[in-house]
Amino acid sequence: MGATTGSLLASLRPAADEGERREWAVACAHALGLGGSAVFLGRELVWFSDDTSARLEDPQFVLGQGPGPLIGDEREVRQVPDLGRLLAQQWPRFAAEAEALDIAALFVWPVHIGAVPAGTMTGYRRTPGPLTRQQPTGGRLVTDALAEQALHHWPAAHASHNGTGHTGTVELHRAEVHQATGVLSVQLDVSLAGALDRLRSEACTSGRSLTDTAGDIIQRKLPQ
Structure with a gap:
């Protein structure tokens, strides 16, 4: 596993195009024994290897439940090797979302x-079990490389291509969420934090993704 991760790290070119980044993200997830993975920088979803890993981040962001929001300034990987045992007690609403995926x-x-x-x-598996002894270290190497690549390709503030993101790219997947939060803040005359709470609540109640809900608000499809 270590040699595979090392060769992957060496193969990522700073100027890699979308296809190369997608293949690299998928290969890294598989090298770490994962079904898929997604990377958040700040509040932005910037990189994901497959649709499942991207969808998994929505309930964590909307509900504030799951292992991601609780990791804080930790240095080591947080492992939840058997969701069936832990999720229903610790994160009951998130449990249903993970089970559906x-x-x-x-x-x-x-x-x-x-x-x-x-x-x-955040990486996931469709079968329970802990990481091997080498995989936590391999994951740290991958996160370092992904963070560096994302920073190198972070869209400029004036860029017009910020959007919903594509598998493996460094698009700002939450751009519509931020825009919808601003719209709600003005329409409801509430703070940005209050507007984001309203957006999260609407997504949770409707059962739709946060991005789709944000798109509806931007297009004025939701009743106010």
């Missing part, structure tokens, strides 16, 4: 830029 185990690596906590990488 057929996820049996979750692993969250903290992402640091230097000494500063910057985000997380």
Whole structure:
């Protein structure tokens, strides 16, 4: 596993195009024994290897439940090797979402830029079980490389292509969420934090993704 991770790290070119980044993200997830993985920097979903890993981040962001929001400034991977045992008690609402996605185990690596906590990488498996002895270290190497690549390709503030994101790219997947939060803040005359709570509540109640709900608000489809 170590040699495979090392060769993957060496193969990621700074100027890699979308296809290369997608293949690299999928290969890294598989090298770590994961079904897929997604990376958050700040509040932005910037990289994901497959649709399941991207969808898994929505309930964590909407509900504030799951291992990701609790990792804080930890340095070691947080392992939840058997969701069936732990989720129903610790995160009951998140449990139903994970079960619907057929996820049996979750692993969250903290992402640091230097000494500063910057985000997380969440990986999933469809079968229960812990990581091997080498996989936590391999995951840390991957998070470092992904963070560096994301920073190198972070869209400029004036860029017009910020959007919902595509598998493996460094698009800002939450751009519509931020825009909808601003719309609600003005319409309801509430703070941005209050507007985000309203958006999360609407997504949770409707059972739709946060991005789809945000799109409806932007298009003025939801009753106010």
